[in-house]
Each structure stands twice: as structure tokens, then as C-alpha cells.
Amino acid sequence: MAGVQALDDTASGAAATAPPRKWELIPAGHGNTGTAFWLMAPAIAVYGIFTLFPIAVTFWLSFTDSAGFNTPASFVGVENYRKAVQDPIVWQALWQTIIWLIYHVVLAGGLGLGLALAIARLKRSQVFFRTAFFLPHLVSLAVVGVIWANIYDPFFGLLNTGLTEIGLGNWTQGWLSDPALVLFSVNVASSWQGFGLYMLLFIAGLQDIDPALYDAAEVDGANSWQKLIHVTLPGLREVMTFVMSLAMINGLKGFATVFVMTNGGPFYQSELITTYIYRLAFQAQDHGLAAVLCILLSLFAITITIVFNRWRARMAR
Amino acid sequence: MSMRNREWPVALALVPVLVLVLAPFAWLLVSSLKSEAEIGRADPFEWPAELMWQNYLDAWQIGGFGELVGNSFFNVAGVVILMLVTCAPAGYALSKIRFPGREWMFYALIFGMTIPIQAIVIPLYQVLSGLGLVNSLAGIVLAQVSNGIPFGIFLMRSFFTNVPDELVEAARIDGASHFQILTKIFLPISTPAVMALVIISALSTWNDFFLPLIVLISPDVQTIPLGLVRFAGTYASEYRLVFSGTVISFLPIILLYILTQRRFTEGLTQGAIKG
CATH class of the missing domain: 1.10.3720.10 (MetI-like)
Incomplete structure (x- = not known):
């Protein structure tokens, strides 16, 4: 679980630099944004590659003459x-x-x-x-x-x-x-x-x-x-x-x-x-x-x- | 509710409905213990002269069910672990940390909940193929986790939102990092949400057919539903094998359900309503 370990390091690093104030009053500062990003990173990575990217490609494919998985496709407008x-x-x-x-x-x-x-x-x-x-x-x-x-x-x-x-x-x-x-x-x-x-x-x-x-x-x-x-x-x-x-x-x-x-x-x-x-x-x-x-x-x-x-x-x- | 005194009339009226609904199971169980000749007599109410347990041994061996069960377990374990690793931290960040673009990020992450998996299958196959993940259990795990992430994040976030902010503030003042707050405080008090996530992703993974059909091509990496369909197609004329193989493929999950019935029901209902 190397990913989890990395998360832990980053998170505690951010905590060490964050001032011990009432967190809600802290304006969305650098430390919090960084921590939030690392906490979401595994989900964003998997979801971006295997869901969001395919959604975008599907949209693009509908305007091409793609006829197979390993064949070049060209733009054909609304033909499909x-x-x-x-x-x-x-x-x-x-x-x-x-x-x-x-x-x-x-x-x-x-x-x-x-x-x-x-x-x-x-x-x-x-x-x-x-x-x-x-x-x-x-x-x-x-x-x-x-x-x-x-x-x-x-x-x-x-x-x-x-x-x-x-x-x-x-x-x-x-x-x-x-x-x-x-x-x-x-x-x-x-x-x-x-x-x-x-x-x-x-x-x-x-x-x-x-x-x-x-x-x-x-x-x-x-x-x-x-x-x-x-x-x-x-x-x-x-x-x-x-x-x-x-x-x-x-x-x-x-x-x-x-x-x-x-x-x-x-x-x-x-x-x-x-x-x-x-x-x-x-x-x-x-x-x-x-x-x-x-x-x-x-x-x-x-x-x-x-x-x-x-x-x-x-x-x- | 009213009419508590009417327990037995209602229960009695439900019995014939239950018999009808469960008839397929009863018929399969009885038929799976018949010889091919007895099945050929086409009488569903006839009891087998001798219980043919041999059918199960034959189906298990010919269908390679040992391998299928192993693959299914690996598949479920991988998805459940990765779902927790991806969705719990993201759900925490989206409910308890303020950062610019939080709403936007949340909607982007749950957008996928509305898109049926069949609608992205062509590029999904291309991505898996490009990463060398076709025909691998790791590939199917990643695709299924990605498909489950919107629901998982939604579920964890809505549960975490109800945890008082003061808990986070107090822990922050004591010098705890967000990751520590998540693992030491939030996860331990979120058993219902975690159970719901585990049960719902385990059940849908165990029963998934569409993604394995696309990704798991060779028999040695296939999971139970896909393996059974292939087996039933190959031995379509040997009913005794098809019947006993079918029973093998649903028996584990049904036994598990009966053993953990209350938790299972609670997790499923809570998860579905929250999600």
C-alpha cells in the first residue's frame, strides 16, 4: 500500500505547517487545498482514466468512421x-x-x-x-x-x-x-x-x-x-x-x-x-x-x- | 402499523406467492440431482430415484469452478479494498475540507453515476488494451472501481457530512492531520456507511457480467457468472451438468446472505437510499 503511505506523509506534512487555529476560519489556503487534492487523488486518477476519458472519447468517436479497435479513424461530421x-x-x-x-x-x-x-x-x-x-x-x-x-x-x-x-x-x-x-x-x-x-x-x-x-x-x-x-x-x-x-x-x-x-x-x-x-x-x-x-x-x-x-x-x- | 392482530392471515396468503417465486430454485435443486434420463422424462414433480451427487463433482471439474470461484473472490476483494481506499478519503475531503472548486469537483466526480457502463465500453476497452489490462483481473478491478466511485463518494460524503465539524476542529487543534482524522476518527464511527459500501460493491462485483464479458476473454481469468454462461453454452445438451453448475454458482452468495441477513439487508437499504 505505497499509495496510502504517501498520502499519510503528505497529510501530516500539511498538518505540521498549518497553524492550530479554528480550521473553519482558515481561508481556503494552500495547505488545505493540497491535502484535499492528495486525499482525492486516488479516486480522481482511477475515475479520470477509466470513466471520464472514455466518456469524452465516446463523444468524439460518434463523429468518426472508426471501424475497429486498431484502425485509424477520420472525422465524418454527423454521418453516424x-x-x-x-x-x-x-x-x-x-x-x-x-x-x-x-x-x-x-x-x-x-x-x-x-x-x-x-x-x-x-x-x-x-x-x-x-x-x-x-x-x-x-x-x-x-x-x-x-x-x-x-x-x-x-x-x-x-x-x-x-x-x-x-x-x-x-x-x-x-x-x-x-x-x-x-x-x-x-x-x-x-x-x-x-x-x-x-x-x-x-x-x-x-x-x-x-x-x-x-x-x-x-x-x-x-x-x-x-x-x-x-x-x-x-x-x-x-x-x-x-x-x-x-x-x-x-x-x-x-x-x-x-x-x-x-x-x-x-x-x-x-x-x-x-x-x-x-x-x-x-x-x-x-x-x-x-x-x-x-x-x-x-x-x-x-x-x-x-x-x-x-x-x-x-x-x- | 395497524392491524397487528392480522399476522397469520397475511402470512398464510403470502405462502403461495413465496412458493411461486422460489419455484425456480426448488426445481433447479431437484433437477440437479437427477440423472439425464430422469430429466428427459420432463416431469418437474418427480423426485429422483437416486440423488446424483456425482453431477456436482462432474460439473465442478468440467466447468473448472475451483478456478472461477478463486477468480471471483480475488475480484471482489480487489474492488472492495480499492473502493474504500479511493472513496473514503475523497468523501472526507469533499465534506470536511474547504478548498476552491469543491462543489465543482463533487459534481464532476458523481457525474459518472448517470452514465451506464455500456455507454463508454468502446474507449474503456481501448484504454484497458493500451495499458495491457485486457484479460487480467487487475484490469477488471480498475474498471469496476471506476464505475463504482461516483456512488461510493456520494455515499461516504453524505455520511461524513453528518459528523459534527467540532470533531474535526478539536482534532486539528490537537495537531492531528486530516488523514489521521479520517482513519482514526471518521472510519471507526462510520461502520454503517463502510458496511453499506462493502456490501453493495461486493454484491455487484460478484454478480457483474458485462465488464467481465468484455475484458476477461480466456477461461482461466474468468469469474463465476461469465464462466457459467460459457459452461452452459458448451454443455447445453447435458442438463444435469448445467443444472448442478448453476446451483454451484449461486449457492455461496445465498449461504453468505442467510448467515449475515440482518447486516446485509441494513447495508443494502441504507446504501441505496443514501446513494
């Missing part, structure tokens, strides 16, 4: 943006990403909320249910992809064989081969993994609601439905917007389950922006077009973050 607008798969991937995101918010967010409302009322069995329902969230999305690809297996999978065994043989489907069904099927797998965290956050939010509000509602003669509408849900507003933004960002980043289960197929019916970026960057080697999609994806994420932060800030007031 024009290409993106004319590429039907870009539009399809964009549309499917929006649908995917809505599925995820409704399925994972909805299940998380519903379970939290039930579990938060429990006393003795609360820890048991909370722990048990959280288990799927511990599994890597890639492993979830392997699990659910087998569950959806048309001949040996849990779903079709189970349906057949209980006499619902005509409900069996080609869950991953039916173009109309595939995006939903894969999203179920993804949401099965995702809901546990949202459930925990909702439970924490429910526990923060002042019990006196329920007592007051009871005095006013409210039934449990009215208490849900007038006390519980308003009390959850802030957690709700937070979970929604988290679920939307998670949905936006969806990649592993699709990559493992269908690789975007059949006929691009489960292609998302992220899987299309991977295809363009590492298979088709069209880095210019891929970079345009990267920027689109970032703008999407930034918009969601800003909108929800504003919304939350307004609520807090």
Missing part, C-alpha cells in the same frame, strides 16, 4: 447520426428498450410494492418473508439468464412440463421463440431478479411512516382501504419516485438476461439499445454508429435522473 436515424434496428431497439423499461417498472416495482405492503404488517414472520423473497436478487443476472432459459426450454423446462403435468398442456408456449412473447418472457426473468431490492426499499419507507397517522385515521373511522389511500401511499411518495427512477435506470441498463437467453432474437425482437451497442462494437465493428447509440443511452439515463431528482426535490419542499 444520419445513419442511426435511418437504421430501422436502432428504432426497434429504442422502442423495445422503452417497452422493456415499462415492463420492469410494472412487474418488479409492482411486485416489490405489493409484497412490501403485506410484509410490513407482519411482526413475527417479517424477517422470514423478507429474507426468503429477497433470495432471487442475490443471483447474477447472467446466471438468472441461464436459469430462465432452462425454465422456458420448450421440452424440458419447468414452465411447459409443469403446465402439461397439471393438465394445462394447451397453455404451453414457445416462450423465447414467439416474436410477440419473447421480450416479455425475458423481462419476467429480469424482474424476478430485480423486485427484491425494491421490496426492501418499500419496506424501509413503510417503517418510516409515523404510526400516529394511522391512529389518527382510525379515530376518524377510516377503514383499511382508506388508510392505504390516504396515509400509506402518500407516505410512500418519496420512496416511490426513488424506486421508479432506480427501476427505470436498471431497466435501461438491461443486458445480461437478453444476451444470455436470446441474444436479441428472434429477428431482433428482443434487441435492446445495450445489446445492439455490444453487437455493433464487438461484432460488426461499427464504432461510429455504436458511439451514437452510447450517447443516446446516456442522454436517456441523464434525463431520467434529472426529471426524478426535480420531482423528488419538489416533493421534499
